[in-house]
Amino acid sequence: MSRWRAARRAPAVRAEGTGRRGSLWSRGRVLAALAVLTAALLLFHRAVPNSVGRLGSLLESFLPWLGLVTVVLLALSLLRRSATASITVLLPVVAWTAHFGGLLRPGAEPGACGLLVVQHNVGDDNTDPASTARALADTDPDLIALEELVAPALRDYEEVLAPDFPYHAVRGTVGIWSKHPLTGTRQVDIRPEGITGSWNRGLRTVVRTPHGDLAAYVAHLPSVRLGVTGLASARRDESAGLLGAAVAAEDLDRVLLLGDLNGTVDDRGLSPLTSRLDVPDSGFAFSFPAGFPLARIDQIMAASATVGPIRTLPATGSDHLPVAARVMLG
Incomplete structure (x- = not known):
């Protein structure tokens, strides 16, 4: 037992x-x-x-x-x-x-026909706009696109950039500085419904480059917010649709879009733009927030031109990092 x-x-x-x-x-x-x-x-x-x-x-x-x-x-x-x-x-x-x-991949840099362009949301609360302008100018680009240009900081950008960039245009809070002549500058209405007051965040101009004319757009789409109900991006999406329609109606074949689009190139909210324009072929270049970049919402896109590798530049007084790329005017 x-x-x-x-x-x-x-x-x-x-x-x-x-x-x-x-x-x-x-x-x-x-x-x-x-x-x-x-x-x-x-x-x-x-x-x-x-x-x-x-x-x-x-x-x-x-x-x-x-x-x-x-x-x-x-x-x-x-x-x-x-x-x-x-x-x-x-x-x-x-x-x-x-x-x-x-x-x-490292990507191939465009050759002699390429334009070096810089895109930067300089921040409306930037405490040292002159230093920001000098840092951007030191990269020796052909074009600089800026958003959140507010008085009196606008005067600092104009004074610092004038010696190297004799041509510039500003509409509302967006502007472009160029080494090449600008012509036909006009405002682009991308204001979504329901926004009142002064709100001018889009411009179009023609850049007379040595390699032919280029239609350049500078835009700042509405911000998105993340809350308990999800992502609030309706106004951003509406503004992207208006900008996409303007690009679609452009007379020139070669188009360059520079701006803070408050969205990534994978975000379907920017499909009115990404369906018409090519994006950089190399580089992540996360640009926001500057302290710990999580996404690239500052974009460089083009049509009938090739955007080379995109990269971020050193931090300025903004909550965004500047981004730069060379664009081949094929």
Whole structure:
């Protein structure tokens, strides 16, 4: 009887390769599911609806950061020693590389026909606009586009930039400085419905470059806000539609758009522009916020021209970083 009781108390021998934590292939299923979800969001982000809280635009604003999620999933799958998760996490790796891998390449700088352009939201609360202007001028660009130009700081930008950029135009709070003559400057109405008072944030001018005329647009689209109800971007989207219509009606073939568009090139809210204009072929150049950049909302786009690698410039007194790229007028 005592032997029988001892046998009952003895633990059963588990089969090799099994146990409470599962086998190499059975554990890590949650991580594998998260990897599949991450890959799906990268590949099919347009399928995420914008009808509720503009979740689609919110996802697309930070889409590159799903690469960091992928790295975390890979690390956890290795710690978990899960073959299933480790293999499945290759799906978001491939998806991210397919979408953003090209931006990691150095990219080819345009040749002699290229114009170096700088785009910067200088900040309406910038306490040292003169230093900001000097920093931008020191990069020796052909064109400088600025937003949030307010009095009396506008006078500082004009005085500092005048020696190297004899041609400039300002409409409302946006402006452009050029080494080449400007002509046909006019305001572009991108005011969304419901905004009253003084609100001029768009201009169009023709730059007489040595390589032919170029229609240059400078714009500052309305800000977006992130709250408990999601992303508030309706006015930004409406303004982008108005700007897209203006670009579509442009008489010149070569078009350059410089501006703080308050959206990334993946954000469907900017599709009226990204569907008509080409974006930089290399570089992430996250420009906002300056202290810890999370997204590039300062854009350089072109039609019938090629935008080379885009990069950020050192911080100024603004909450945005300046961005620069060379544009080939093919």
